[in-house]
Amino acid sequence: MEGVEIDQFVKTPEGFTCSDKSGNYIIHAKLVIDGSGAHSQFAKKIGKLEVEKEHHCAGLRVYYKGVTGIKEGNYIELHFLKDFLPGYFWIFPLADGQCNVGVGMRSDYVGKKRINLKTELNNIIQKYPQLSERFKNAEPVDDIRGYGLPLGSKKRAISGDNYMLIGDAASLIDPFTGEGIGNAILSGYTAAQQAKEAIESKNFSGTALKKFDEAIYRRLGDELSLSYRMQKLVKYPWLFNFVVRKANRNKVLRETIMVMFEDIDIRDRLRKPSFYFKLLFSGKN
Ligand SMILES: Cc1cc2nc3c(=O)[nH]c(=O)nc-3n(C[C@H](O)[C@H](O)[C@H](O)COP(=O)(O)OP(=O)(O)OC[C@H]3O[C@@H](n4cnc5c(N)ncnc54)[C@H](O)[C@@H]3O)c2cc1C
Numbered sequence: 001m002e003g004v005e006i007d008q009f010v011k012t013p014e015g016f017t018c019s020d021k022s023g024n025y026i027i028h029a030k031l032v033i034d035g036s037g038a039h040s041q042f043a044k045k046i047g048k049l050e051v052e053k054e055h056h057c058a059g060l061r062v063y064y065k066g067v068t069g070i071k072e073g074n075y076i077e078l079h080f081l082k083d084f085l086p087g088y089f090w091i092f093p094l095a096d097g098q099c100n101v102g103v104g105m106r107s108d109y110v111g112k113k114r115i116n117l118k119t120e121l122n123n124i125i126q127k128y129p130q131l132s133e134r135f136k137n138a139e140p141v142d143d144i145r146g147y148g149l150p151l152g153s154k155k156r157a158i159s160g161d162n163y164m165l166i167g168d169a170a171s172l173i174d175p176f177t178g179e180g181i182g183n184a185i186l187s188g189y190t191a192a193q194q195a196k197e198a199i200e201s202k203n204f205s206g207t208a209l210k211k212f213d214e215a216i217y218r219r220l221g222d223e224l225s226l227s228y229r230m231q232k233l234v235k236y237p238w239l240f241n242f243v244v245r246k247a248n249r250n251k252v253l254r255e256t257i258m259v260m261f262e263d264i265d266i267r268d269r270l271r272k273p274s275f276y277f278k279l280l281f282s283g284k285n
Contacts, residue, residue, distance in 0.1 A: 066139055
């Protein structure tokens with residue numbers, strides 16, 4: 001039901017009774033598929049998924065107009081800056097000439113290093129000459145907004161008696177790229193298949209629905225753990241710089257890195273020591 005915010009969910013012997021704040025909308029469900037996003041109260045209260053800072057990313061973004069130096073083709077820019085590792089600064093050019101500008105960092109580092117992301121975002125724009133020059137005549141067009149991304153770097157229980165969690169509610173965001181749309185769609189599709197089976201067999205028990213968890217982690221488990229390893233690589237600037245410098249000179253490597261975001265087999269190469277060995281001894285190109 002469009003425009004209805006589910007506020008209460010009460011476990012009943014048959015499933016759940018869900019209702020909005022006013023109590024006008026009441027739904028009795030044998031099966032709940034919760035896709036209410038990163039701040040899902042259902043996932044927190046029923047699924048017992050807490051925010052775990054080492055598996056969570058904090059981000060800020062603000063829209064700017066007047067940023068210069070955007071490359072033809074509106075390529076996105078990710079800047080890994082020495083004083084802001086293991087976080088990163090981004091500029092995403094938009095079609096109308098404005099830019100989505102922001103910073104992201106794992107929440108545990110934000111806490112440990114007592115980082116104020118808002119201060120960092122403004123500092124980065126002013127401090128680094130390669131950026132300050134480009135922001136000289138730029139101005140923000142809205143307020144800075146904060147986000148939390150529940151990362152899929154930890155395997156969690158994402159179903160139970162009469163429910164399944166999908167998308168951000170199930171913490172399925174790729175821990176390296178920060179992408180969550182694909183995994184949200186995949187988990188929704190998988191939950192629909194599982195729901196069909198549950199309805200046909202009239203079995204909505206947590207034991208039966210465990211098959212949903214198995215299907216999700218069978219499909220996404222390797223990819224998520226590989227991305228988690230890649231996320232950790234960013235902590236080593238020397239290794240990261242080495243790969244990027246080589247990529248600047250080496251077309252094949254450059255293309256490898258470009259497609260690795262789409263191709264899991266190629267991304268897998270980056271975690272193998274042999275990959276770095278070959279790079280090291282591959283001469284100038
Ligand atoms: C700044 C930012 C940039 C991102 N960029 C990318 C990107 O480039 N590529 C990518 O793949 N991913 C990106 N992501 C992640 C991506 O947005 C999410 O992973 C994805 O949207 C998750 O989809 P979802 O359906 O699980 O949740 P959501 O898209 O959050 O949808 C949840 C829906 O549930 C509704 N809802 C919430 N609570 C209730 C309630 N109580 N009752 C009823 N309805 C409710 C909400 O209104 C919302 O419509 C980005 C995230 C952020 C914050």
